[in-house]
Amino acid sequence: MGSAKQSKGIKKLFIDLGYAPREVFNALNDRRLIFNDLEQGRRVDIFLDKFEMCHKFNFADRLLIDKPTISLADLLATKLQVVEMTDREYRDIIALIHDHEIGDVDAPEMINGTYLANLCGQDWGVYKTFSISISKILSSLENYELAADDRDLVRKRLEALEARIENAPKSISWKVRARVGDKKRWYELPEQDKEIIDSRTFGST
Numbered sequence: 001m002g003s004a005k006q007s008k009g010i011k012k013l014f015i016d017l018g019y020a021p022r023e024v025f026n027a028l029n030d031r032r033l034i035f036n037d038l039e040q041g042r043r044v045d046i047f048l049d050k051f052e053m054c055h056k057f058n059f060a061d062r063l064l065i066d067k068p069t070i071s072l073a074d075l076l077a078t079k080l081q082v083v084e085m086t087d088r089e090y091r092d093i094i095a096l097i098h099d100h101e102i103g104d105v106d107a108p109e110m111i112n113g114t115y116l117a118n119l120c121g122q123d124w125g126v127y128k129t130f131s132i133s134i135s136k137i138l139s140s141l142e143n144y145e146l147a148a149d150d151r152d153l154v155r156k157r158l159e160a161l162e163a164r165i166e167n168a169p170k171s172i173s174w175k176v177r178a179r180v181g182d183k184k185r186w187y188e189l190p191e192q193d194k195e196i197i198d199s200r201t202f203g204s205t
Helices: 004-016 023-028 072-080 087-099 113-122 124-143 148-167 172-183
Strands: 032-037 042-047 050-052 056-058 101-103 110-112
Touching: 004 032, 023 032, 042 050, 050 072, 056 072, 072 087, 072 110, 072 113, 072 124, 087 124, 087 148, 101 113, 101 148, 110 113, 113 124, 113 148, 113 172, 124 148, 124 172
Parallel strands: 101 110
Antiparallel strands: 032 042, 050 056
16 A cells, blocks of 8 residues: 555656556556566555555555554455455454454554444445455354464454444445345456566567
């Protein structure tokens, strides 16, 4: 994540580091940049202010909460919003929940559960996906190599977050969308990662 104001500097930094920009994509998108490391076969995906994958979150006013990274709550939001979760997301969420307490504020080493619950209270789609993700993780905890005490801790914290989400006040737009339910898709499926190739235009450096 970064600020849209940093776009020019970010582009220069990654080019100086030897990354090749996806030039057409970057030119058409003012909130997202992609760079490829052609030698190592790696891709860097940078969101500017707004995170847009299965769901959209505006982090513009939250980028300075926990410099140089985004806050723990925002990091967790980017994981819980994944509709087609992989084992990597499961493990990331379990590790994040295990290592950090669920609280009411943005603080070092604390996940702001109130903030996450409020996100869900404003958007039925986010609520739906977060609830499904938490339920999936709770039902799969036995599949991961955790000591009994660690598993119980993760379960307790996830259930506490789940309760916050359920009990959070719901907006009028949430209630209207809830009437439609899952008859209408409530998420987007992001573009699959493309093959890492040199997509720079002819003659560019």
